[in-house]
Amino acid sequence: EAQVTQNPRYLITVTGKKLTVTCSQNMNHEYMSWYRQDPGLGLRQIYYSMNVEVTDKGDVPEGYKVSRKEKRNFPLILESPSPNQTSLYFCASSLSAEQGGHQPQHFGDGTRLSIL
Amino acid sequence: KQEVTQIPAALSVPEGENLVLNCSFTDSAIYNLQWFRQDPGKGLTSLLLIQSSQREQTSGRLNASLDKSSGRSTLYIAASQPGDSATYLCAVFDNAGNMLTFGGGTRLMVKP
Numbered sequence: 365e366a367q368v369t370q371n372p373r374y375l376i377t378v379t380g381k382k383l384t385v386t387c388s389q390n391m392n393h394e395y396m397s398w399y400r401q402d403p404g405l406g407l408r409q410i411y412y413s414m415n416v417e418v419t420d421k422g423d424v425p426e427g428y429k430v431s432r433k434e435k436r437n438f439p440l441i442l443e444s445p446s447p448n449q450t451s452l453y454f455c456a457s458s459l460s461a462e463q464g465g466h467q468p469q470h471f472g473d474g475t476r477l478s479i480l
Numbered sequence: 481k482q483e484v485t486q487i488p489a490a491l492s493v494p495e496g497e498n499l500v501l502n503c504s505f506t507d508s509a510i511y512n513l514q515w516f517r518q519d520p521g522k523g524l525t526s527l528l529l530i531q532s533s534q535r536e537q538t539s540g541r542l543n544a545s546l547d548k549s550s551g552r553s554t555l556y557i558a559a560s561q562p563g564d565s566a567t568y569l570c571a572v573f574d575n576a577g578n579m580l581t582f583g584g585g586t587r588l589m590v591k592p
Contacts, residue, residue, distance in 0.1 A: 397580065407569065407582040414578065422579060454523060460577065468514060468526030469571075469580070 366391045370455050370472035377445060378480050385440045385475050387455035393470070394460040396438040397422065398430065400451040401474075407454070413438055414460055445479045452476050482507045484572060486583035493560055494591050501555040501586045503570035508548050511573035515544050515555050518567045518585070527568075528555070532575075560590045 368389045377383055389396065397412035399422075409422030413432040427449055429441040438457075442449060453476075456469040483506045493499055503513070512531045516524040528537045528544040530553070536545040541558040553570055571582040 395577075399580075399582075406584045407571075409580055412578060412580075420578065423581075456524075468529050469516075469524070470526070471516075471523040473523045474521075 366470065368455055368457055368470050368472040370453075370475050372475060373473065374476050376478045376480065379446055380444050383442050383445060383477075385442075385453060385455075385477070387438045387440065387472060388436050389438075389457040389470065390436065391457060391470065392435065393457035394435070396432065396455065396457045397469075398428070398438070398440050399454045399456065400424065401454065402451050410440070410453075442477075445477075447479050450477060450479045482510075482572060482574060482579075482581040484570060484581050484583035486568075486570060486586050488586060489584065490587040490589075492589040492591065495560060495562060497560050497590075499557050499560055499588075501557070501568050501570075501588070503553040503555070503583055505551045505553075505572050505581075507574075508551050509575040510548065511575055511577040513544075513546055513553050513570060513572045514580075515542075515553075516569045516571065518569060524569065557588075560588075562590050562592050564588060564590050 371386045394415045398410040399407045401407045408424045411430040413419045455472040458469045459467045485504050487502045514529045515527045518524050530537050530546040543556040546553045567585045567587045569585045
């Protein structure tokens with residue numbers, strides 16, 4: 365089954381404790397991206413990756429890091445989490461423009477992070 | 481910077497009505513426009529994708545149109561059903577196909 369898998373689904377942690385949210389897709393997609401969703405602010409793009417070892421900032425990259433060492437995985441890293449990063453996070457993937465045009469984005473089920 | 485606006489923010493209709501959701505964007509240089517559905521506590525499900533060179537797309541009771549020059553898209557839902565209740569989001573990819581910008585969504589409630 366084609367899917368985007370995020371882990372964990374829920375996490376409560378404390379300020380300053382490094383954490384990683386994993387994202388994996390099984391569709392051989394080149395394009396992957398991370399979003400956060402906040403009430404009143406909607407969905408905003410954090411980082412995206414056009415291919416292995418190619419990443420770039422979205423609208424709200426501050427406080428986040430990403431890596432793309434393999435095509436299927438795109439982890440989101442919070443080196444020193446702060447309470448303002450409490451949010452619902454989504455990972456998504458799709459074919460890239462170079463692969464024949466962005467097909468519909470496939471989204472994971474989301475990760476709810478609470479940082480105390 | 482691209483800005484995407486959706487009107488109305490919320491909509492409540494009786495079952496069976498035909499309805500229109502609106503989406504506008506400020507920069508007409510887009511790669512494509514997508515409509516998504518989000519159920520409470522869930523991820524997003526893609527409904528329709530319109531490439532920048534297309535005018536409309538249809539899937540079942542859903543029809544989406546795109547007027548790139550005026551920066552507008554509409555999602556038409558025919559014969560609405562209670563199962564259509566969800567939040568509907570539109571999003572546009574920039575011209576390079578790199579960054580995706582979302583609207584704030586329309587929360588739809590279809591009453592039996």
